[in-house]
Amino acid sequence: MLSRLVLASGSALKNSGSFGACMVQASRSLHSSPQSLAPVPPLPEKGGKIRHGIFPEELFTLLYPKTGVTGPYMLGTGLALYLLSKEIYIINHETIAAASIGAVIIYGVKKYGSQVAAFIDKLNEEKVAKVQEVKELSMSSLAQAIENEKKEQWRVEGRHMLFDAKRNNVAMLLETNYRERLHMVTNEVKKRLDYQVQLQNLQRRMEQEHMVSWVEQNVIKSITLQQEKESIAKCIADLKLLAKATQARTTV
Amino acid sequence: MTLSFFDQFSSPTFLGMPIILIAITLPWTIFPAPSNRWLNNRLLTVQDWFFSYTTSQLFSPLKPSGHKWALILISLMTFLLSMNLLGLLPYTFTPTTQLSMNMSLAIPFWLATILIGVRNQPTMTLGHLLPEGTPTLLIPALIIIETTSLFIRPLALGVRLTANLTAGHLLIQLIATASFILLPIMPAIAITTTLLLILLTILEIAVAIIQAYVFVLLLTLYLQENI
Numbered sequence: 001m002l003s004r005l006v007l008a009s010g011s012a013l014k015n016s017g018s019f020g021a022c023m024v025q026a027s028r029s030l031h032s033s034p035q036s037l038a039p040v041p042p043l044p045e046k047g048g049k050i051r052h053g054i055f056p057e058e059l060f061t062l063l064y065p066k067t068g069v070t071g072p073y074m075l076g077t078g079l080a081l082y083l084l085s086k087e088i089y090i091i092n093h094e095t096i097a098a099a100s101i102g103a104v105i106i107y108g109v110k111k112y113g114s115q116v117a118a119f120i121d122k123l124n125e126e127k128v129a130k131v132q133e134v135k136e137l138s139m140s141s142l143a144q145a146i147e148n149e150k151k152e153q154w155r156v157e158g159r160h161m162l163f164d165a166k167r168n169n170v171a172m173l174l175e176t177n178y179r180e181r182l183h184m185v186t187n188e189v190k191k192r193l194d195y196q197v198q199l200q201n202l203q204r205r206m207e208q209e210h211m212v213s214w215v216e217q218n219v220i221k222s223i224t225l226q227q228e229k230e231s232i233a234k235c236i237a238d239l240k241l242l243a244k245a246t247q248a249r250t251t252v
Numbered sequence: 253m254t255l256s257f258f259d260q261f262s263s264p265t266f267l268g269m270p271i272i273l274i275a276i277t278l279p280w281t282i283f284p285a286p287s288n289r290w291l292n293n294r295l296l297t298v299q300d301w302f303f304s305y306t307t308s309q310l311f312s313p314l315k316p317s318g319h320k321w322a323l324i325l326i327s328l329m330t331f332l333l334s335m336n337l338l339g340l341l342p343y344t345f346t347p348t349t350q351l352s353m354n355m356s357l358a359i360p361f362w363l364a365t366i367l368i369g370v371r372n373q374p375t376m377t378l379g380h381l382l383p384e385g386t387p388t389l390l391i392p393a394l395i396i397i398e399t400t401s402l403f404i405r406p407l408a409l410g411v412r413l414t415a416n417l418t419a420g421h422l423l424i425q426l427i428a429t430a431s432f433i434l435l436p437i438m439p440a441i442a443i444t445t446t447l448l449l450i451l452l453t454i455l456e457i458a459v460a461i462i463q464a465y466v467f468v469l470l471l472t473l474y475l476q477e478n479i
Binding site: 040043092093095096098116123 | 291292294340425432
């Protein structure tokens, strides 16, 4: 009795204290349980077991030890017959109305119950799937990032090869450039030398021609008139002889 | 207890105490409260889906300033829907069969839309009294007709719901009585009557759902005109 008084005064003190109306604290007076509300306990996955749509299984398990399997059914039948025979429940038109609405409800539940349950489950599944997709996407993008990083690290190992190739490339370019310029220089020098050679050739040829024409002119100048007549007569005589010879050849 | 056909429509009393308040507030207890968990059980999931679906259906034609009516109108629809459907069970009292209740729901909502319209856009509200493109000679007559139709709207809202549900319930009672009476006399006819009753029950379930939806749909339409 004294403990009851202590409990009552304890909860009253808690309630009327500066914390105000804190019912949670009142129910946990005297610090007898942990003060945490989280993590929230999980909900049961399925509802309680039910037989024939309305009677919970607990009723059957309750009656099983004393009355066995048929106990609850006997109870139901006895109850129904009692209500009818004592005219506590009278069969009238409402019974028929009840039977018809009961039939419609049972038919509806049996035929469309699983479809409706599947639809509702799908609603929840979609909700979970959306968030799961975000998680999957982020996971895959992170894995991809890891792959990329590994590839970059592999690339770093082959960096020296890249630099060698680049160095060779540059050296080749330099070499090519040097050779080109060498060629160019050679060609230019050759051109200048050719020019000089041509110049000399020209000089010699012009001297030769000049000499030849001078000689010809002198010879022509030195041909006297007498010599000219004699040469022409000789030519004519030669021609006559040749004509005669040709004539003689053709007649023979 | 012998039931007459109209006992189901009388305000329920228990030992002389009216329990109409319990009858009106009981449907609220069958709806699960929204929880702060991310994934819920099936009942709560389907309730959330249903509410969001009907809200989007009813309120997408409305301007954003009308969306603040969403809470009260969807609550109203759930209220009427639950009451109508629970009333189909035997020996239940359906509060929406009472004209007093339906009128007390319809008149304030309708009047609220009218007052909003008159206060915020009086010209447009008065303009609704004349449809576009009417010939000039018909204007006076049409204004009177439109005003009449405007004032008859709350009556129509209330009486539509009352009449549909009362008639449906009464029909169920009558056909069930016929079936019950015929059962010992002509069983074959009784079976036919029972089949008719089953079809009627299916119809009544549909009517219950549709009437609740139509009530709220019409209110959103009146709101759309006036907002």
